[in-house]
Amino acid sequence: MKFDQLAQEAINELSTVEDIIRWSVSRMAEHEVFFGHGTDNPWDEALYLVAHGLNLPWQLAEKWRHTRLTRSERERIIDLLRQRIRENIPTPYLTGEAWFCGKPYLVDERVLIPRSPIGELINNRFAPWWPQDKQPQRILDLCTGSGCIGIACAHEFVDASVELLDISFDALEIADANISMHGLEGRVSALHSDLLTAASGRYDIIVSNPPYVDADDMAELPREYRHEPELALAAGEDGLDLVRIMLAEVRDYLTDDGVFILEVGNSYPALQAAYPQLAFEWPEFEQGGHGVCVLRASDLDLIGA
Structure with missing residues (x-):
């Protein structure tokens, strides 16, 4: 019927x-x-x-x-x-709403729907990679989309200033709306940026859920994902088009004891193969998810070595 x-x-x-x-x-x-x-x-x-x-x-x-x-x-x-x-x-x-780290966020088809396993790391205050007796001063959410990751970091680290960067003006409108909804205008800002071009100074924690879907996975996505912006999903043949740029530049924006949290999903084998010199750490998630790595500033010093 x-x-x-x-x-x-x-x-x-x-x-x-x-x-x-x-x-x-x-x-x-x-x-x-x-x-x-x-x-x-x-x-x-x-x-x-x-x-x-x-x-x-x-x-x-x-x-x-x-x-x-x-x-x-x-x-x-x-x-x-x-x-x-x-x-x-x-x-x-x-x-018009999605939940992340226990709080609601405004969403529409201008941004990805929040679902990153990075939320579990935020709830754990990025332990053990970030010292639990130390407060980060500056946090950067790169390729922010709805702003949920950076805003969740601001809720968890109440003394930190947080910057949200994205190339999409449409996404930044949603991020700004979420900053306002969460009452964080004084501590969280959203800036237009082609990857790190609008970043300034150094950050204790840089976290990113960038586009990372490779060509094969893009071709097989369920129809539901076709409603999400392709700009926030597709990243070339192996899913690393943007990640390569980020890894070449991100060390310059990290403090010497800073950490870089990067989500690459199913593209993690390609990432490991492309950077055999890097000591990627891959957290296991109690709530499900995979493909998130953690790199310390000292690990990133090995790029180009």
């Missing part, structure tokens, strides 16, 4: 919040939508969409589950499901 027919039946017949959550889970499973933008299963995805359609918190309290829906509420929720299933639009673009 086609989705539109099932949707019309649902609008006419479903009664409670619990009914429409269950219906949404069934339809997403039936259509094999891809999950990778904040959830990994249809149940959580349905909770987000239903709660958003009802203007309720996504952690729906039990007392709401058995309340009855109006027809307009059913229509609004099922329209969201239609966009999620038929157009493969990721849920955070439909809700």
Whole structure:
């Protein structure tokens, strides 16, 4: 039975919040939508969409589950499901919100949806690579997108000044909006920059989730990822087009005891092969994820040696 027919039946017949959550889970499973933008299963995805359609918190309290829906509420929720299933639009673009390090961020199709495993490193204050008895003074988030990584660093290190750099003016509009939403205008700034061109001085911590998807992976991306800006994903044949530039320059912007945290995802074998002289450290993540390396300033001194 086609989705539109099932949707019309649902609008006419479903009664409670619990009914429409269950219906949404069934339809997403039936259509094999891809999950990778904040959830990994249809149940959580349905909770987000239903709660958003009802203007309720996504952690729906039990007392709401058995309340009855109006027809307009059913229509609004099922329209969201239609966009999620038929157009493969990721849920955070439909809700305008994504969560990172336990806090909400504004997102739309001008920026990647926050999902980096770097969030776990931020929550751990970059231990053991950054001394826990020392406060970083300056932090740089390179290729910032929505600003979520740099802003999360500002929340974690409350005495640090943080700069967010990106080449996309569209992305910087979102980053500025998130700086304002988090009340960090005095301590976090977003600047237009082609990689490190707008950087100045030295930073204790430089963190980057740059474009790193190689040509093969770009060709195989699920349709959901096609809604994200290609500028923030594609990075040449081996995924290292921008990373090579960064590694050639980043040491000049690090303090002598500084650290560089870099996400390269599935391009990590190419990175290791291209720089056999570097002592990459690859954290293991309790919450899932891979392809993030840590380099100390002294490691970067070996480039060109």
